Amino acid sequence: MKKIVHFIQYILFICFVRLFQFFGLNISRKIIKSIATIIFYLIPIRKKIVEKNLRIAFPNLTKSEIEKLALKSYISIGYTFVEFFIFETLSEEKIRNLIHFNNSQLVEDIIKSKKAAILLTAHFGNWELGAISFPVLFNLKLSVLYKKMHNPYVTEWLIKVRNRFNNSVAVGLSLKEIIYKLKQNKVVGVVADQRAPKDSTIQVNFFNTSITSFSGPAALAVKFNIPIYFVISNRNEDYTYNFDIMPIEYNQDLSDSEKIIQITQKYYTLLENYIKKYPEQWFWLHNRWKHINI
16 A cells, blocks of 8 residues: 555656656746745645744744745745756756856865765755766766655655766665775765754754764764865855855864764854855755754
């Protein structure tokens, strides 16, 4: 029965994908803006979580300002998903025209080194386009960690689209698989802003709150002395994207556990700075502050 339900869900999902692909980027953005607005007001999926998150991050905003920002975030997320649906049909040239990559020399240096590197990004702007940008602009294929969807058919479609440019690595795989990629001198990409369990040993400051975080990427960077970078994109008004990449440096004189905390804290500090600049472009639907009651 579950298999049948998953297949029906997949068929409906693909119908939406093909519909957006038929209309193309410009019309689809207008459609999704209307759909996101309707969902926000009439079918408020996770709206309470979004508003809770925004109150924690921006305690000085009024109720009306929170509402306006929450709506903008729904629309931004809609843009991200619609764009990803259409990436399957876009030529590399059209994708390339969407991207303005800053500090590209750092990427060239990674390629020239022929050594492993870890790229940390977040659910911000269009993170899927971020992964695509490296093979399209630099001919650098990434090994991208992803979390499997509950629906295996949708997961298979997502892998197919992502693997047009990169190599997807399931998060559920053991650390051995990830270490194997790094030992092959692959560049591994990680969306690293997910909430860790409440009893996580890594806690950092994020918007003046103490949050839990996964230590895996930082721990691998420290253990194997692999360079680690922060990568982020923000959407412009013309729907192009600016991409930034910067090294996450840490004090080599610290203990390994202190290095891991320092790397993780620097990641969240950088992410917070970008969220403050473009607050509607982060994925506020994620219950990042689940362990905080307000």
